[in-house]
Structures are given as structure tokens and as C-alpha cells.
Amino acid sequence: MKKQYRVCKNYEFSAILKEKRFYACPSFVIYVRPREKEYARVGISVGKKLGNAVVRNKIKRQVRMMVDEIFDFTEKFDTIIIVRPKYHEENYGNNKKGLERLKKKVKIV
Template sequence: MKKEYRIKDSQEFLSIIQYKKFYHTPSFTLYVKPRKLDHMRVGISAGKKLGNAVVRNKVKRQLRMMIMETCTFKENFDIIILVRPHFLEEKYNTNKKLLESVVKKVKIDR
């Protein structure tokens, strides 16, 4: 993912989460906040409940690939994805379909 499509700053994470618009699935929770600029940005958070650093990095790599395959980055909102432990129990394709359905909901609800 390009740098302009990433959210790294913790204050930006907090502002998006405090906006309190979210979509929940068993594998992850998406927090959404509209923005005025011309492209979407994504932040991924994988807590220590998922496992050690190797497992968390693998999950984040998988999520980045899912996002690159499902999103066009032309939308005008920011997304924070909080990964839940159930993510590890599901297969890649199942998690990808969940992400696709949630992103479609986000686009429709805007």
C-alpha cells in the first residue's frame, strides 16, 4: 500500500475511533470517518491478544492484501481496522468476503 493511503499517527487513529461510526464482524471491527480529500486511507491495529509479533505481522500483511484487492482508494473516508482473535480461526477467503461486504456497507451508508 502506498504511503498516502496509510494512517500511522496515533492521534488520527483516536480521532477516527472517537467519531464512533463503526461496523462489526466476528473477525474485525471497522471504524469510519468521512474526509474532504480525494482518496481513502487505512489504518490496521492488531492487539497482543492475537499472538506474538510474527502472528500479528502476518495478519496485518494479509489484511493489506485484502484491502488492495477489494478497495479502489477513490472513496472519501478513512478506515481503521481493529483485528479480533476470531480472524485467526477463519480462512483467508472467508475474511476477505467479510471485508468486501463491510466495505460495500460503508459505501452505501455514506
């Protein structure tokens, strides 16, 4: 995922979360905010309940790979993906399918 497609700043995360438009599944919660720019951006948040720093970084790498495969970044949305503790109970394929379903819900609305 290229740097320009990432939400990095804390105030950007806060603005997207404040919008309160979200979609959820057992492994993920997605917060969405409309954007006027020409490309979408994605931010990933992994809480401390999921493990130590090594485990959380591994989860972020996996989610980044899912985002690269699922998103085409032509949407007009900023997105925050919050990983839930149920992420560990599923394998990579099932987690990816769950994220795909959430992205389709965002497109519908």
C-alpha cells in the same frame, strides 16, 4: 498499499475512533470517518491477544493484501480496521469476504 493511503499517526487513529461510526463482523471491526481529501486512507490495528509479534505482522500483511484487492481508494473515508481474535478461526478467503461485506455496508450509509 502505498504510504499515502495509510493512517499512521496515533492522533489520526484517535480522531477516527472518536467519531464512533463503526461496522462489525466476527473477524473485523471497521471505524469510518468522512474525509474531504481526494483519496481514502486505511489504518490496521492488531491486538496482542492474537499472538506474538511474528503472528501479528503476518496478519497485518494479509489484511494489507485484502485492502489492496478490495479498496480502490477513491472513497471519501478514513478507515481503521481492527482485527478480532476470531480471525484465526477462518481462512483467508472467508476473512476477505467478511471485509468486502463490511466495505459495502460503509458505501450504503
